[in-house]
Amino acid sequence: LNVPVLTIDGPGGAGKGTISGLVAERLGWHLLDSGALYRLTAQAALKHNVALDDEASLASLASQLDVAFPVKDGQPRTLLEGEDVSREIRTEHAGERASRVAALPQVRKALLQRQQDFRRSPGLVADGRDMGTVVFPEAPLKIFLTASAEERARRRHLQLQEAGVGASLSSLLKEIQARDARDTQRRVAPLKPADDAITLDTTRLSIPEVVDQLTELLIQRG
Ligand code: C5P
Numbered sequence: 001l002n003v004p005v006l007t008i009d010g011p012g013g014a015g016k017g018t019i020s021g022l023v024a025e026r027l028g029w030h031l032l033d034s035g036a037l038y039r040l041t042a043q044a045a046l047k048h049n050v051a052l053d054d055e056a057s058l059a060s061l062a063s064q065l066d067v068a069f070p071v072k073d074g075q076p077r078t079l080l081e082g083e084d085v086s087r088e089i090r091t092e093h094a095g096e097r098a099s100r101v102a103a104l105p106q107v108r109k110a111l112l113q114r115q116q117d118f119r120r121s122p123g124l125v126a127d128g129r130d131m132g133t134v135v136f137p138e139a140p141l142k143i144f145l146t147a148s149a150e151e152r153a154r155r156r157h158l159q160l161q162e163a164g165v166g167a168s169l170s171s172l173l174k175e176i177q178a179r180d181a182r183d184t185q186r187r188v189a190p191l192k193p194a195d196d197a198i199t200l201d202t203t204r205l206s207i208p209e210v211v212d213q214l215t216e217l218l219i220q221r222g
Contacts, residue, residue, distance in 0.1 A: 004029075004123040006218065007131035010145035011180050011191060012095060013152030015202055015210065019145065020127040021076035022211045027125070027218070031069045032118040034128035034135070035098065036078045037111050039089040040065050042097035052100050059106040063114070076127075092156075092167070092175050099179050102129075103186040129183055132194035141221050143214060144193035147203040149176050 006023065008016050017033065024031040041062040042052070050057045068079045078086045088094075101107055115135045118124055126135065132142035147155075153173035160167045183191040193199055198217065202210050 003119050003121050004141075005119055005126055005131075005136045005139040006123070006214070007126045007128075007136050007139045007142045007194075007197075008145055008214075009127075009129055009131050009133070009143070009191070009193070009197070011149075011152065011176075011183065013156050013176055014145045014147045015155065015207065016127045016145050017076055018207060019210050019214065020125045021071050022074050022207070023214050024076070024125040025071045025074050026211065026215060027123060029123035029125050030118055030120055031071055031076055032115060032124060032126040032128075032131075033069050033076055033078060034111075034115055034126065034131065035095075036069070036089060037062065037065060037067065037115070038098040038102040038107070039094050040067060040078070040080060040085070041107060041111075042094065042101045043085075043089060045101070046097075052097065055104045055106045058101055058104060059110040062101075062107050063110040065114075069118075087163070091165075092172070095179060096175065099182050103182065103188070105188045108134075108188055129191045130189035132197050133192065134189045137194070141218060142194045142197040143217075144197040144199040145210070146199060146201050149173060149180065151203045152176055 008020050010016055020031060041058060044061040045052060045058055050061060066081045070077050077084055078089060112135065132139055153169055153176050156172050157167060157169050
């Protein structure tokens with residue numbers, strides 16, 4: 001339990017994934033992309049014809065995921081059974097399905113210990129919604145990364161354009177607002193800053209500025 005953990009929670013599209021990957025790489029720490037676990041559970045459900053309200057079967061799928069989160073050239077990757085699935089699980093549709101699966105208590109329970117097992121020397125950067133509140137409540141440094149919904153929609157739009165995927169800004173904004181509502185209003189592990197979290201609003205910050213601020217905070221905390 002002496003292994004340090006930096007938790008980075010916040011709403012979708014706030015830049016947690018990018019920032020977590022860069023900070024993990026700079027520190028040489030491990031990475032946990034907890035959102036990918038929910039995305040992969042939803043994807044496995046599709047593959048095995050499991051309905052998104054079949055809680056027991058979904059929990060069983062979640063407990064069997066063989067997943068790893070290496071960082072390559074500052075980019076966080078998701079490997080499922082050794083295969084890079086980073087791109088295919090990042091669609092807005094996959095995110096929407098993930099947030100439905102993530103509202104199920106048995107699924108969250110099945111993933112709890114697995115997430116804690118990512119805490120290995122020399123340290124862990126944990127990215128998600130409940131890293132600081134539920135999974136690593138004793139983490140020495142907790143960040144709540146946020147940005148306005150409009151700015152998050154704008155960033156998603158840019159990201160998708162770069163990936164050659166078409167999407168309208170207004171529909172992205174609606175999707176982001178719907179996912180925010182589901183994540184903050186659910187009964188189990190709702191999205192909210194831990195009492196001892198530091199909130200960082202990145203609406204007007206660049207990625208390197210955020211990485212610098214986080215690294216600075218980690219140094220201050222020793
Ligand atoms: O972060 P990402 O967009 O990949 O997360 C997808 C969905 O998974 C979120 O909308 C949220 O519902 C769920 N999630 C969660 N707890 C986490 C990480 C993600 O409930 N720690």
